[in-house]
Amino acid sequence: MNRVGIIGYGISKFGKRTDASMYDLIWEAGSEAIRSSGVDKKDIDYMVVSNMGMWSSEELPAVVAGEVLGIKNAGLHRVEAACASGSSAIASAYDAIRSERSKIAIAVGIEKMNEVESETAIELIGRAGNFLWEYEFFGLTFPGYYALYATAYLNRYSGKEEDLALVSVKNHHYAHLNPIAHFGNEITVEDVMKSRYIASPLKLYDSSPITDGSAAVIMASEDIAKQYTDTPIWIDSIGSNLGTANLSKRNDFVHIEAAREAASKAYRMAKIDAEKPYRFIDGADVHDCFSIAEVLAYEDLGFAERGRGLDMLRNGETYIGGKIPVNVDGGLISKGHPIGATGVAMAVEASKQLLRKAEPGRQIDVKNGRFLTHNVGGTGHYAYVTVYSI
Amino acid sequence: MPGYIVKDEKTKNPVLLDLRELDIKYRIPVSRIEKFYQALDQGIIMGTKCPVCGARFFPPQAWCSDCGYSGEMEFYPLDTHGHLMTFTKIFAKPKSFSSFGDYTVGIAHLDKEDLNILAWIDESIQKPEVGMETVIKVEKRKEDGATVYFIASP
Ligand SMILES: [Zn+2]
Numbered sequence: 001m002n003r004v005g006i007i008g009y010g011i012s013k014f015g016k017r018t019d020a021s022m023y024d025l026i027w028e029a030g031s032e033a034i035r036s037s038g039v040d041k042k043d044i045d046y047m048v049v050s051n052m053g054m055w056s057s058e059e060l061p062a063v064v065a066g067e068v069l070g071i072k073n074a075g076l077h078r079v080e081a082a083c084a085s086g087s088s089a090i091a092s093a094y095d096a097i098r099s100e101r102s103k104i105a106i107a108v109g110i111e112k113m114n115e116v117e118s119e120t121a122i123e124l125i126g127r128a129g130n131f132l133w134e135y136e137f138f139g140l141t142f143p144g145y146y147a148l149y150a151t152a153y154l155n156r157y158s159g160k161e162e163d164l165a166l167v168s169v170k171n172h173h174y175a176h177l178n179p180i181a182h183f184g185n186e187i188t189v190e191d192v193m194k195s196r197y198i199a200s201p202l203k204l205y206d207s208s209p210i211t212d213g214s215a216a217v218i219m220a221s222e223d224i225a226k227q228y229t230d231t232p233i234w235i236d237s238i239g240s241n242l243g244t245a246n247l248s249k250r251n252d253f254v255h256i257e258a259a260r261e262a263a264s265k266a267y268r269m270a271k272i273d274a275e276k277p278y279r280f281i282d283g284a285d286v287h288d289c290f291s292i293a294e295v296l297a298y299e300d301l302g303f304a305e306r307g308r309g310l311d312m313l314r315n316g317e318t319y320i321g322g323k324i325p326v327n328v329d330g331g332l333i334s335k336g337h338p339i340g341a342t343g344v345a346m347a348v349e350a351s352k353q354l355l356r357k358a359e360p361g362r363q364i365d366v367k368n369g370r371f372l373t374h375n376v377g378g379t380g381h382y383a384y385v386t387v388y389s390i
Numbered sequence: 391m392p393g394y395i396v397k398d399e400k401t402k403n404p405v406l407l408d409l410r411e412l413d414i415k416y417r418i419p420v421s422r423i424e425k426f427y428q429a430l431d432q433g434i435i436m437g438t439k440c441p442v443c444g445a446r447f448f449p450p451q452a453w454c455s456d457c458g459y460s461g462e463m464e465f466y467p468l469d470t471h472g473h474l475m476t477f478t479k480i481f482a483k484p485k486s487f488s489s490f491g492d493y494t495v496g497i498a499h500l501d502k503e504d505l506n507i508l509a510w511i512d513e514s515i516q517k518p519e520v521g522m523e524t525v526i527k528v529e530k531r532k533e534d535g536a537t538v539y540f541i542a543s544p
Binding site for chain 2: 016018019057119120122123126130132133134137138139140141143144147148149150151152155156196197198199200201202246247248249250252253
């Protein structure tokens, strides 16, 4: 079988990067990815760039990225799957290599969100979903959409806002050990509870920030990958699924169906027991754009039974040493969520963890040699679950 | 320094302040769901029904995504009785809603139709609760004068 492996990766510092343009961010991540892979950029024959855009001035970020990195003889396109754009870029490069259209591909995720003020960023991301029926008259925001899930979930399973706060406490803890993270401070449940409401019951510290950042990976077919490294990070499976544009068309607000479907496809392809997936993987990066989203992810991925996601947090089961470590890079909440870069940043984190190159205090125990990423676009509009192995 | 190079307030990093400004207002065609807006103006909420397979839709649509029928869909007034599935109060508002006060958005399930509607919760509901009984009412919104449907108390 013609496997596909990651042979190099790079990631920029995440944050409100007023010091760096979109070009600079692409260079930080892309040049590091190319250098670490050892490939000559002339041999890169396929390039895919994930970006949501709107808040940044460049309309064609893919061609900008090609020029910035000095890539000349590659096929090129841009992909959008909202917050899951990065995972769709990985999927696109994977497909190009599997179909033998490409031998060496680069996937670059880039988002420069802070070129506009935050009110405009809130406006632009709030429009993502169904503009005419859920935004035009009702001004739903991205936190607002997830807050609808949070209200329903806490009501159904008798959870408290203090329980959700545990997501942010854990993820800030690991972010403070991750030098590229947007936030470097540890926080307490009290800090979360004292922060102001953004969309009730979600508060400022339940939310991912508006982040600038970029991430890139070099991917190659098995025969080529082995010429460059003894330890490629293999992509074992990619499961993806769509969800309805209108949130009102979902049957309930206590799970994300698209993510559950994506997980089931990814588990089937990677031959992972969907009943007890945590026995087959050593860690996971899940899409915690808001605290509630991490709880939904535990259940949609089968880490916890339905309605028991909060128990995992209360028992510390998703810290290193627990049942399955989750978001030990700080997650979107604290590492930051540069929309189009997030999925590629997850691939970078999977690579670092499996190569045992994570910073002290946040390295997982690699036993099975497998790492999972869960990347949700919009509010369950797109979902990608990817299994990486070494 | 040219005038368009300014210092970022927090970090003091130099940034180029764009001289071009973009003001976008979309013109969204609604001719195939015009009946919905005519009825809305009379205080009635219409859904659409497929004459072939019976599938019901809200938001209204002029084709059937279930069976593929693309002839005339039947517009009919929705029975709006139902219950509140979830809600949130929006505090951090988008730019184009910045002149509004904090508003509460909910999703109501229409029990007889088996359809959901997302809308603002109006003042008749002071303390929204999941599962509470609701109807949908058409009102002229104070803030912008727009004719809009709300989730309301029966
Ligand atoms: Zn039909």
